[in-house]
Amino acid sequence: MHPTRALHGSTAGLRRAELLAAISLAIDLGLGQPMEHMLRSSLIATRLAERMGLDAQRRATVYYANLVGWIGCHADSHELSGLFGDDIAFRADTYGVDMTGLPFLRLMLGHVGRGLPGWERAIRTTSFLLTARNRVAALIQSHCTSAGVLSDRMGLDRQVGEALTCIFERWDGRGMPKGVGGESIPLEIHIVRLADVAEVHLRSGGVEGALEVVRARRGTQFAPTVVDAFERDAAAILDGLLDIDVWTAALARAPDRDRTLDSGEADELLRAMADFVDLKCPCSPGYSRGVADLAAAAARSMQMPSADVVRLYRAGLVHGLGRLGVSNHIWEKKGKLSTAEWERVRMYPYLTGRILSRVSGLESVVSLATRHEERIDGSGFPRGVTGAELTAQDRLLAAAVAYHQLLEPRPQRPALDRTGAAEQLKQEARAGHLDAESVQAVLAAAGHRVPRRSPYSAGLTAREVEVLRLVAQGRSNREIAAELFIAEKTARNHVERVYAKLGVSNRTQASLAAIDRGLVGFAGEAATR
Incomplete structure (x- = not known):
């Protein structure tokens, strides 16, 4: 059964416009722009469209073509990184030039082979010069195709997907992939392209800075009629x-701002978001869906409430959204990451939370999605929280993510087979990084044969089980130390580790957890014989 089919109405109040706006925040990160760039440029575009007399349907196309116009660029991040190194830095720099002729060529050459030894960079530069137009055209063709497909998958009107096929075309006909120009390009796209660039230069140079760039590109990149309308009322x-609450203002302009989603519609859009994220790295198509399905199946096997099953499924779909804020130059680096690069990787769950926390109705999903890289011993990221702060759902999603990551190839290693991944996951549990009970549930849900649950669930050692039983009997740290012939400090450390593994914070909670696991009373005694 589908994870959310039994929970009709569980997405009450979840609006499609908010989810699409959240996607735009992820797109911003991949463009090297601050979040809300696309939302702000959508406001510029719709204000301009109104002044040019476009009807409601065409204004809707302008709004969403602007909001998700660059969605396809993330699909070719692997190829773009192969050409220009840091794909995010390259995209950010393109806003500073009119993307044609010598200025654009100089920009591209400045990025080709950046960071490589001089001789290797020279070889790559020469090769690029010989094939530049064809290679860039192939990337742009991929972008336009991907943008249209993803637009359709997200349920946007057909007109939006059709318009996005021209997102790289120019008024002067020197764009790509088809080289069409003038009025052969939809007016909506002429408006979108101007708004996108104007927003960047508004932030850096104010109204005059935006006007200066727009005027300079009149009749080349931008349509003269659109420039004139913008200039008249800039x-x-x-x-x-630059001062308003952009999120609220942009959503107020959304054509379908009042449309709420039922459970099935919400999941369909979240799955489209998952697929969008997975295109960032070619090694992981279907990765996010796999995590979501596995987490939900494992939760059902643990007899978690249906609401938690739904939360885990949705968190699995969107947990990687923040990956778009990390360059493929880092994700695909074969050598050791620098300190700065590693810190960027460590931030991606935080970015996921930043993006999704704006969506009303996803709060419980966000809390899960941001903790999937945390570990019960505190060795995870981004916050390094420990077991006592991690819920059973947090632990289960972490195990599901870890399992699927092991099945993926990495620059430093090939993908593990299912047996190898299972063994590695068990080792992580034995080392105290992952919750043993969650690991067992994930492996069982993935189709592995697992032994009957050990009495020492939650990854407790035999010594820790002894300590837990004494805690349940109300013994103090000093009394535990005397009973086990260990130092009081050692006893205190054992107690703290037990609390962390069980996800509890006091003796009462620890006692209840011990009862639930059969570690005290007759069942617990029998288990040690």
């Missing part, structure tokens, strides 16, 4: 955009 179009 102050009003750009008014207050």
Whole structure:
């Protein structure tokens, strides 16, 4: 049964416009822009479209073509990184030039082979010069195709997907992939392209800075009629955009701002988001769906409440959204990551939370999605929280993510087979990084044969079970130390580790956990014989 089919109404209040706006925040990160760049440029675009007299349907196309227009660029991050190194830095720099002619060529050459030894960079530069147009055209063709497909998958109107096929075309016909120009390009796209660039230069140079760039590209990148309409009323179009609550203002302009989703519609959109994220790295198509399905299956096997099954499924789908904020130059690096690079990787769950926390109705999903890299011994990231702070659902999602990551190839190692992944996951549990009970549930859900649950569940050692039984009897740390002939400090350390593994914070909770696991009373005694 589908994880959410039995929970009709569980997404009450979840609006499609908010989810699409959240996707735009992830797109911003991949463009090297601050979050809300696309939301702010959508406000510019819709204000401009109104002044040009576009009807409601065409304004809707402008709004969403702007919001998700660059969604396809993440699908070719692998190829872009292969050409220019840091794909995010390259995209950010493109806003500073008119993307044609010598300025654009100089920009591309400045990124080709960056960071490589001089001789290797020279070889790559020469090779790029010989094939530049064809290679860039192939990337842009991929972008446009991917943008249209992803737009359709997200349930946007057909007109949006059709318009996005021209997102790289120019008024002067020097764009790609088809080289069409003038009025052969939808007016909506002419508006979108201007708004996207104007927003970046508004932030760096104010209204005059935005106007200067727009005027300079009149009749080349931008349509003269669109530039003229923008120039006539630029102050009003750009008014207050750097001061207002952009999220609220942009959602107020969303064509379908009042449309709420039922459970099935919500999951379909979340699955589209998952697929969008997985395109970031070619080694992981279907990765997020696999994590979601596995986490939900494991939760059902542990007889978790149906609401928790749904939360785990949805968190599995979107847990990797923050990966778009990390360059493929880092994700695909074969050597050791630098301190700065590793810190960037450690931040991606935090970025996931930043993106999704804006969506009303996803709060419980966000709390799970941001903790999937945490470990019960505190060795995880981004916050390094320990077992006492991690719920059973947190631990289960972490195990499901870890299992699927082991099945993926990495620059430093090939993908493990199912047996190898299972053994590695068990080792992580034995080392106290992952919760043993969660690991067992994940492996069982993945189809592995697992032994009957050990009495020492939650990864407790035999000594820790002894300590837990004494805690349940109300013994103090000093009394535990005397009973086991160990130092009081050692007893205290054992107690703290037991609490962390069980996810509890006091003796009462520890006692109840011991009872639940059969570690005290007759069952617990029998288990040691």
